[in-house]
Amino acid sequence: MGKIFRISLTLIVVAVAGIAGHWIWSHYLYSPWTRDGRVRAEIITIAPDVSGWVNQLNVKDNQIVSKGDVLFTVDDTRYKATIAELNAKAESQKLAWELAKHKYKRRIGLTNDNLVSKETFDEAFINTELARTSYELAQAQLNTAQIDLARTQIHAPENGTLINLSLRNGNYVSKGNSVFSLVKQDSLYITGYFEETKIPLVHIGQNADVSLMSGGHVLHGKVTSIGKAIANTNVTTNGQLLPQIGQTFNWVRLSQRIPVDIQLDSIPKDIELSVGMTVSIQLQTDK
């Protein structure tokens, strides 16, 4: 065997090894995969639109509910009383309006006979209008009170599962304060946090293989969106409104991670997916 052949054989193997090593490195660094994916879902927070005691709680924690189900009711005694009060007020305003109309009609006759001044006549007309608007105002207030009464029943806004229900009968709930949340049915999706070096290899519509930490099936999905913004820690300020600039790590640059949303094609029935679970994501490259 010629010496040139022996030398070149080793050199070729070393050169190929160099190329292969580079390929392994870039494969590891630039292939679009991440170990840090999470299962997410559309969460609806349920808050009553009226304040009061909870007097009937129809649901349990983690219960599956359908859209429109009554979740709980707030004590409506006060709202019923308000309606009675406003009913009476509306009735009284109506009578006041009738009275004003009656007076006005009488003034028309008197004005024709020139028995009262133009001013008195105008006053009677304006009083009628005033009484009418007072009546309309009372009606509107009654209507608002009826909305409040209707909202003492809190309905499920969507199909889904209730989460973190620690509400009990007798608790006082305040208007606008969330009391538990609802995971919307069939709204599960995956968010993967990809290093920015891998983002050029990610595009919308790309097929994704999602594997759960618990193993089992590999789920399939598609990239639906790539996050367009993440927070920059250098712009936060301290108590004196001075910017908090991070220290430098010369030669060490940490890559940021960008959230990428993935919609699952279908979820097998035998998989129990919970929001927050850890998944690994591998995006398929066309090459």
Place this chain on the structure above:
Amino acid sequence: MLKELAFDGLLFSPLIIFIPLAFLLSCITRLVLYQTGLYHKLWREAWFEVGLFICYLALVIYLLGS
């Protein structure tokens, strides 16, 4: 590609399988070269072996990693 291996909730790099595989292939090649007597004819055997190991590793990752 380079999917991690989960054992009882602990995640391991897939290289703990790929590297022994590549090493095994290197050993086989070396054995064959010894048997045929070609080994001693190589120029800088150590360079050759290291290079071959990396080539095998890349091959294993290419074949099993995806």
